[in-house]
Amino acid sequence: MSVFAFGSMERVSSDNPLPPTPTESLDMDWDKLRIFHAVADVGSLTHAGDVLHLSQSAVSRQIRALEESLNTTLFHRHARGLILTEQGELLFDATSAMARRLDTAEARIRDSEEEVFGELRVTTTIGFGSLWLAPRLSKLYEKFPELNIDLMLDERVLDLPMREADVAIRMKEPSQADLIRRRLMTVHMRLYATPEYLAKRGTPESLEDLKDHRLIYLNTQATQVSAGASLVRELLTYDVTSRLTVNNYFGVLQAMRSNLGIGVLPDYVVEDLKDIQRVLPDVESNEIPVFLAYPEELRQSRRIAAFRDFVTEEIIEQRKRLKAEALQKD
Secondary structure, three states: OOEEEOOOOOOOOOOOOOOOOOOOOOEEEHHHHHHHHHHHHHOOHHHHHHHHOOOHHHHHHHHHHHHHHHOOOOEEEEOOEEEEOHHHHHHHHHHHHHHHHHHHHHHHHHOOOOOOOEEEEEEEOHHHHHHHHHHHHHHHHHHOOOEEEEEEEOOOOOOOOOOOOOEEEEOOOOOOOOEEEEEEEEEOEEEEEOHHHHHHHOOOOOHHHHHHOEEEEEOOOOOOOHHHHHHHHHHHHHOOOEEEEEOOHHHHHHHHHOOOOEEEEEHHHHOOOOOOEEEEEEEEOOOEEEEEEEEHHHOOOHHHHHHHHHHHHHHHHHHHHHHHHHHHHO
16 A cells, blocks of 8 residues: 655654644555545545545544544534544645645646547636637537536636646736746727617717717726726726626626627627627727646646647637638728
């Protein structure tokens, strides 16, 4: 059985009743650590047993044996489940780090030179993920049917070096260390409306005309790029009295397509939509760079390479199509 040296722990003597600290030494076998990690993760002996295909009593015995070997209590037990003690939290931090390292090792081992399969955790913003990326993923699945995407849409920047995700697409250059990054494209915030809305309410000819329209935009307090917030603040200086604020771009798009007003949206949201018209074409935000990033340790991952190449090809294809459509209009 594999044994991991977990720090440097010693048994507690009868003269010292305090539990061991993470800087002391004890060898623990991986089976007990694996079971502890599962219990800590789900907060239940029964649910952990289901995950591990073990009986509740077997899981309980292993946790009890681990606590005895450490001479400490790892869980507070109550009717609603298990809660980690302070010593339990320290051990869970360590097993979580081990699990991330094992995930990385597994990804590198399983990725061969010719095959792309397994799980790839992708994080990006709600707007980009739901409105640009998700509709295109069918092409990636067609090419790599054994690839499984875990798409995590969140305005919060996940920690790639800590393996909260494998790859990220973000609207600014990542600042985290030990990341490989590639600039994919640039985005602008612009004004859009439906032809039906403009036919009913009129098309604004200047920023001053916005006072006669309802403006739909991402709440300036929501997490977003500064260029978008700056444009909205500028627009609001023109006495816009009717407003609708939303906390994500999908909501802004849906409200705008329901003829509620003029929406402030990233250009990538509407480039594939034929029922949307740009308003005040001279008005737009500063450039917003879009970056793809992933940890240095996944440099050789075939899954990362497949996803990176897919996104790059989709952007190139979109540029070609938009250019061709512009030439046809001219």
